[in-house]
Amino acid sequence: MSLITVGTMAFDAIETPFGKVDRIVGGSATYVAYAASNFVTPVRQISIIGNDFPEEELNTLRARGVITDGIEQVPDKKSFFWSGRYHTDMNSRDTLVTDLNVLADFNPVVPDSYQGSEFLMLGNLMPKLQTSVIRQLTTRPKLIVMDTMNFWMDVAMDDLKETLTLVDVLLVNDGEARQLSGEYSLVKAARKIMQMGPRFLIIKKGEHGALLFHENHVFFAPALPLEDVFDPTGAGDTFAGGFIGHLAKTKDIHFNNMKRAIIVGSAMASFCVEKFGPERLREITKREIDERIGAFVQLVNFDIDLV
C-alpha cells in the first residue's frame, strides 16, 4: 500500500460566477494527496514549494498520512502561482496569470525512502520530469498513472511520446485525446493512444463523465448531476487521486477494479467542486464518501431483460 505522487503544490487565484478567492492553496499534487489519503497511507509526495507555502498546510497533509520528505522547499523563491477565471458554463476558463516561480527550477528527486513503492501518480508536469521520476525508481512500480495537458502536446510532443511508452494509464480530457491522436472520434482516438504506450486510457469529459478504455473494453462513469458546481479547480487531480488511491488500497489493477476506481475518483471529484480549492476535500468523512459512491450506484443502476 505505497503510493508516490508527483506534481505541483501552489497558490491559485480563482474567479467563478459564484465568487472569488485571491490566494488559496492548490496544485495537482495537493489535490491528489487530499483525495488519495482517504484510501491509502502513506502518500509519498514529491513536489517543490517556495518560502511562502504555509507550514500549516504541510502539517495538515502530514496528519493525513502524507510524507513530505520529497517536497523541496526553496528558501528565496515563491511558490508556483496560477490565476484563472471560469466562464458561466464552468467547462471553460481563461488563464489570467501563470507565475512559474520555483517550478522553473523543479528537478524532482526521489528520496531513497520512497523506493519500492508500488503505485506512482505522475501529475501534469513537463514530460521530461515525469520520465526522470520513472527512471529514478530502482524497481518499476506495479502501476504508473500519468496526467498531462494540451500545453505539452504543443511544446514538447516528442518528450511526451517518450513518457507515454513508460506508463500504464494515461489521463487526459476529450480535447487532449483528440489533439494527441489526431482523431475526432474518441473510440478511434483511444485505439491510437493505447498504441503509443498506455494499456489503459481514461478520457475525462468534465460534467459529462469519464471513459475508461482497455483493449477492446470500454467503461463509462457519469459525473454526478449537481445543483451547483462552485469551483471546478482541481477536480481532475482529485479524480486522479481517488482513482489511484482506490487502486493502491486494493492492489488490484484488473479492468473490473479500474471501473470501481473510476467511480471512486468521480465521487471524490464531485466533492471537490462544491467549494473553493481543496476546502471541501479537507472536511469530508468516510461516511460521506460512502454515501456519495452510493449515489453513483443509484445514478446508473438498472436491470434489463433482453427484447
Next chain:
Amino acid sequence: MSLITVGTMAFDAIETPFGKVDRIVGGSATYVAYAASNFVTPVRQISIIGNDFPEEELNTLRARGVITDGIEQVPDKKSFFWSGRYHTDMNSRDTLVTDLNVLADFNPVVPDSYQGSEFLMLGNLMPKLQTSVIRQLTTRPKLIVMDTMNFWMDVAMDDLKETLTLVDVLLVNDGEARQLSGEYSLVKAARKIMQMGPRFLIIKKGEHGALLFHENHVFFAPALPLEDVFDPTGAGDTFAGGFIGHLAKTKDIHFNNMKRAIIVGSAMASFCVEKFGPERLREITKREIDERIGAFVQLVNFDIDLV
C-alpha cells in the same frame, strides 16, 4: 399495447462530414414509428404528407405494424422538407432550408379507431396541435410523452406551458431545459420543469447521454461511444420511439422501468446514427437490438464495496 404517435413525415436533405443526401425520408413520426414498432404493434400514426411521399415507404411501415389511417395525404401539395448541414463535431448543425408545405395546414385529427390507446407520443410540433390531440382523446392515455424544441419556446411559450400541464413525460435537450427553466444547472432546471406539469423529465445530451428525472430521483444513461457518427438526424426521435415502445410493450410506467426504457431508447438511437436517415432502422434485427442493449450493460456495469 396500443400506441399513438403524432409528428411529421417529411423529406430531408442532409450534409455531414461523411457525405450528402439530397432527398431522404425523414420526420419525427417516421423515426418514432420505425423505432417503436420493434417493441409494440400496432403503432397508430398521425401525420400529414404531400403528393410526393412515397407509397413504398408507407407500405414498409404498414408491414411493420404501423397503422396509417391517421396520416392525411394532401393531393396538391408537397411534403414538409428540411435541409441541414452538420458541423464536424456532429453536435451542432445549420438549418439551410425549411419548407413547411403541407405542415402549414396540419390540423391533426384522431381517427375513431385510435381511441382508447394507452400510450401517446407527441413528436415535436406546434404546442397547440399537441394540445389538440390530447383534447380529442375520449379516454386519457396511461402515459403521454411529449417532445418539443427551443423554437416553440421562442414563439409560443404560453401555448407550450399549457401543453406541459397535460403531459407525463417531457423530452428536451440540455439547452432547451435551460431555456425553459431559466436555470443553468440541469438539476435546478429539472426541478422547475417538473413543477410545470410533467412528472418525468428526460434531458437528452446527444453524445453525452441522457438524464431521467422524477421526484428526487435521477438516472443517467450514457450514449454508446461509437467509432463514427455518420448522421445524427432523427437520433432524438428514434430515442423517443425506443423509449415509448418499451413502455407500451411492458405497460409499466414506474421509474425502474423508465430507466430500462431509456437504455432501450439509447440503443435504438445508437443504430440510427450509423447511416443516413432512417436507413439503418429499417434493417436492424431483434438480435442486433439485444446485442446493443448488452453493450450498454457492459458500458456502465460495475460492482463496488463501500470504502
